[in-house]
Amino acid sequence: MSPNKKIIFIRSSGRRFGGIESQVLSIALKYRDSGMFLPELITSDAASAFARRFAQEGIKVHSVPMGLTDLCSSAKKLSKVIDFSEVAVIQSHMFRESFIGRLLKRAHPEILHAFRAQTYIDCSWIPGWKKRLYHLADKLTQRYVDVYYANGEYLRDELIHRSGIPGDKIHVVLNGSAGSGLPPRSFFESAGTLRPEVAMVANLTKHKGHDVLIRSLGLLKSRGLSVKAKLLGSFDPGDGLFLSLKALAEANGVLSQLEFAGFSENADDETAAIAVVVLPSDREGVPNCILEAMSAGKIAVAASTGGVPEIITDGYNGFLHEARNHTQLADILQRIFSVPASSLKPVGAAAYGTWREKFTMDHMMNGFIRVYGSLMARKLPLNATSKT
Numbered sequence: 001m002s003p004n005k006k007i008i009f010i011r012s013s014g015r016r017f018g019g020i021e022s023q024v025l026s027i028a029l030k031y032r033d034s035g036m037f038l039p040e041l042i043t044s045d046a047a048s049a050f051a052r053r054f055a056q057e058g059i060k061v062h063s064v065p066m067g068l069t070d071l072c073s074s075a076k077k078l079s080k081v082i083d084f085s086e087v088a089v090i091q092s093h094m095f096r097e098s099f100i101g102r103l104l105k106r107a108h109p110e111i112l113h114a115f116r117a118q119t120y121i122d123c124s125w126i127p128g129w130k131k132r133l134y135h136l137a138d139k140l141t142q143r144y145v146d147v148y149y150a151n152g153e154y155l156r157d158e159l160i161h162r163s164g165i166p167g168d169k170i171h172v173v174l175n176g177s178a179g180s181g182l183p184p185r186s187f188f189e190s191a192g193t194l195r196p197e198v199a200m201v202a203n204l205t206k207h208k209g210h211d212v213l214i215r216s217l218g219l220l221k222s223r224g225l226s227v228k229a230k231l232l233g234s235f236d237p238g239d240g241l242f243l244s245l246k247a248l249a250e251a252n253g254v255l256s257q258l259e260f261a262g263f264s265e266n267a268d269d270e271t272a273a274i275a276v277v278v279l280p281s282d283r284e285g286v287p288n289c290i291l292e293a294m295s296a297g298k299i300a301v302a303a304s305t306g307g308v309p310e311i312i313t314d315g316y317n318g319f320l321h322e323a324r325n326h327t328q329l330a331d332i333l334q335r336i337f338s339v340p341a342s343s344l345k346p347v348g349a350a351a352y353g354t355w356r357e358k359f360t361m362d363h364m365m366n367g368f369i370r371v372y373g374s375l376m377a378r379k380l381p382l383n384a385t386s387k388t
Contacts, residue, residue: 004038004086005037005038005086005087005088005089006037006038006039006040006086006087006088006089007028007031007037007038007039007040007087007088007089007090007091008039008040008041008042008082008087008089008090008091009024009027009028009039009040009041009042009091009092009093010041010042010043010090010091010092010093010097010098010100010101011024011041011042011043011050011092011093011094011097012043012044012045012066012094012096012097013043013044013045013048013049013050013051014044014048014050017048017049017050017053017234017263020093020094020288021049021050021053022288023175023288024093025050025053025054025057026178026361027091027364027365027368028041028054028057028059029057030361030365032057032059034365036369036372037088037089039059040059040060040061040062040082041054041059041060041061041062042062042063042064042078042100043061043062043063043066044063044064044065044066045063046061046063051063062078062081062082064077064078064100066096066097066100068096071096071099071100071103072103074100075100075103075104075107078100078104079104079107079108084104084107084108084111087108087111088111088112088376089111089112089113089114089372089376090104090105090111090112090113090114091114091116092113092114092115092116093116094117095117095134095138098115098117098145099137099141101113101115101144101145102141102144102145103144105144105145105146106144112146112147112372112375112376113144113145113146113147114145114146114147114148114149114371114372115145115147115148115149116149116151117148117149117150117151117155117159131162135162135163135164138159138163138165139163139164139165142163142164142165142166142169145169146169146375147169147170147171147371147375148165148169148170148171149170149171149172149173149368149371150170150171150172150173151172151173151174151175151285151286151307152172152174152175152285152286152306152307152310153172153307153310154306154307154309154310155285155306155307156170156172171367171371173364173367173368173371174286174310174358174359174363174364174367175285175286175288175291175307175359175364176291176359176360176361176362176363176364176365177288177291177292177295177355177359177360177361178295178360178361179292179295179296179355179360179361180268180295180296184295184296184297184298184348184352185272185296185297186297186345186348187275187297187298187299187341187344187348188275188341188342188343188344188345188348189341189342189345190340190341190342191340191341191342192340192341193337193338193339193340193341194275194276194336194337194341194344195275196225196226196227196228196337197227197228197229197230197274197275197276198213198227198228198229198230198274198276198277198278198301198333199229199230199231199232199270199271199274199276199277199278200213200229200230200231200232200233200277200278200279200280201232201233201267201271201277201279201289201292202231202232202233202279202281202289203233203234203235203263204231204233204234204235204236204239204241204242204245204260205241206241207281207282207283208233208279208280208281208282209279209280209281209282209303209323209324210231210245211245211248212280212303212324212325212326212329213229213278213280213326213329214245214248214249214252214254214258215248215252215326216280216326216327216329216330216333217229217249217252217254217257217258217330218251218252218253218254219326219327219330220330220333220334221252221253221254221257223330223334225333225334225337225338226257227257227333227337228257228258228259229257229258229259229278230259230261230270230271230274231258231259231260231261232261232262232263232264232267232270232271233262233263234262234263235260235262242260267289267292268292268296272296274298275298275299275341275348276298276299276301276333276336277289277290277293277298277299277300277301278300278301278302278329278333279300279301279302279303279308280302280303280321280323280324280326280329281302281303281305281323282303282305282323282324283305283306283323284302284303284305284306284307284308285306285307286306286307286308286310286311286359287302287308290302290308290311290312290318291311291355291359293351294311294317294318294351294352294354294355294359295352295355295356295359295360296352297348297349297351297352298348298351299318299319299336299344299347299348299351300312300317300318300319300351301318301319301320301321301329301332301333301336302318302319302320302321303320303321303322303323303324303325304320304321304322304323305323308320311354311359315347316347316350317347317350317351317353317354318347318351319332319336319347
């Protein structure tokens with residue numbers, strides 16, 4: 001592969017710079033710094049925090065509309081402004097964006113198109129009829145995707161059984177997190193209990209489970225245990241969701257226990273002293289915030305949904321609860337904050353070990369590089385599923 005060849009990332013901007021956006025940027029920088037590819041970005045808003053971060057790194061940004069009715073016109077525009085003779089790979093992220101990649105692949109069949117699905121389309125907030133339509137659209141146009149990257153087996157199964165994508169086009173490359181590069185801090189040397197405090201790193205959106213956490217804190221308070229929660233992630237103080245969560249916290253008597261800390265580019269630093277990280281989402285892929293917690297040897301507590309059970313083995317390297325079940329979450333937190341901290345040391349150690357063995361950024365990048373190496377050499381999808 002020539003270092004002069006480009007890889008084009010396609011990812012809409014959105015209002016927030018979240019986990020997926022951070023990871024796309026990290027992947028782009030890894031390709032550039034390794035000399036493998038020169039990255040460029042196609043996104044929906046050149047003024048967004050996402051686009052600005054790419055531009056600050058000296059990466060060229062192309063901005064086009066990405067609404068459903070804009071895809072064809074945007075693909076035509078991009079065909080005129082990008083020199084596709086210099087492009088080796090298009091890597092699209094999320095379902096809608098992948099259709100720009102499919103249209104570009106149709107116009108430039110010599111270029112490889114990789115669709116890196118993230119939680120794909122079987123999400124709790126998408127109506128059933130729309131899911132079926134999306135799966136059908138994926139199946140009918142999958143010939144314009146050379147390879148599907150799945151971040152876990154749960155996603156591979158969905159692609160095969162819901163969209164009818166051939167298994168030999170799907171390559172499991174597990175999500176990766178950089179970690180600090182240092183041995184994890186030990187939170188578990190004391191014979192006393194942990195300080196009753198949790199961190200949640202998630203932009204404030206409807207299905208991340210902030211309401212589940214608030215209800216669990218209210219239940220714990222009724223049991224005599226007051227647990228503080230530091231909430232890292234973008235939010236709008238005038239937004240209806242924020243106001244409804246604030247009202248819910250007031251009704252449960254826990255508003256004073258919540259810190260809405262907002263978005264931070266250094267979430268690890270913001271939560272460094274907090275030993276327990278929670279993520280009670282309705283639906284997740286392989287969440288970066290959980291991997292980051294595990295890389296620091298922390299206790300991760302998350303809803304058992306999507307790819308989360310592929311990371312956390314309940315009671316071994318973290319704890320799982322049913323999605324939307326605030327009582328189970330409260331029960332887990334009560335146990336964690338009621339036992340000697342030293343008794344949780346094996347869980348933190350196992351979390352760190354799991355991250356180091358499977359979920360580092362190097363593991364993920366090596367997976368991409370191996371697959372791209374074969375694809376570039378053969379200009380064809382691999383004949384057998386690759387699992388890294």
